[in-house]
Amino acid sequence: xxxxYCRMCGNWHELEAWPIECFKVTKAASDTLPVPYFISDTMExxxxxxxxxxxxxxxxxxxxxxxxxxxxxGNDPARLRPPPKPKADKKAIKDSVQKAMARxxxxxxxxxxxx
Ligand SMILES: [Zn+2]
Numbered sequence: 800x801x802x803x804y805c806r807m808c809g810n811w812h813e814l815e816a817w818p819i820e821c822f823k824v825t826k827a828a829s830d831t832l833p834v835p836y837f838i839s840d841t842m843e844x845x846x847x848x849x850x851x852x853x854x855x856x857x858x859x860x861x862x863x864x865x866x867x868x869x870x871x872x873g874n875d876p877a878r879l880r881p882p883p884k885p886k887a888d889k890k891a892i893k894d895s896v897q898k899a900m901a902r903x904x905x906x907x908x909x910x911x912x913x914x
Contacts, residue, residue, distance in 0.1 A: 802811040807821040844853040847860055849867040854860040864871055 801814050803814055805812050805818075805821050808818070812818055812821065840857050841855050842857050842860075844855050845860060846853055847863050849863055849869070854863070861871060
């Protein structure tokens with residue numbers, strides 16, 4: 800019987816009857832290659848508010864943002880929100896109300912209500 804020491808669980812197993820759980824861990828560990836740390840360009844699919852598409856590439860997301868004439872504030876693209884809607888034209892509203900008041904003062908009424 801050939802037994803080997805298992806570094807996963809600290810016990811000895813027969814090579815022909817290696818516990819599956821120890822085998823998996825051993826295999827996974829062997830697949831873990833030392834890789835230098837780097838900032839990945841990939842991210843969770845993120846909805847871009849400008850074109851309503853999902854992107855998994857940070858650089859593409861940023862490009863769409865720049866092409867749309869915007870810039871990302873902070874380091875999280877998801878912080879980008881749709882641009883604020885233009886404020887109501889207060890002057891136009893005021894003019895419209897004043898015109899209506901002027902018509903009212905001239906005696907103009909909506910027909911069918913009081914007549
Ligand atoms: Zn084991």
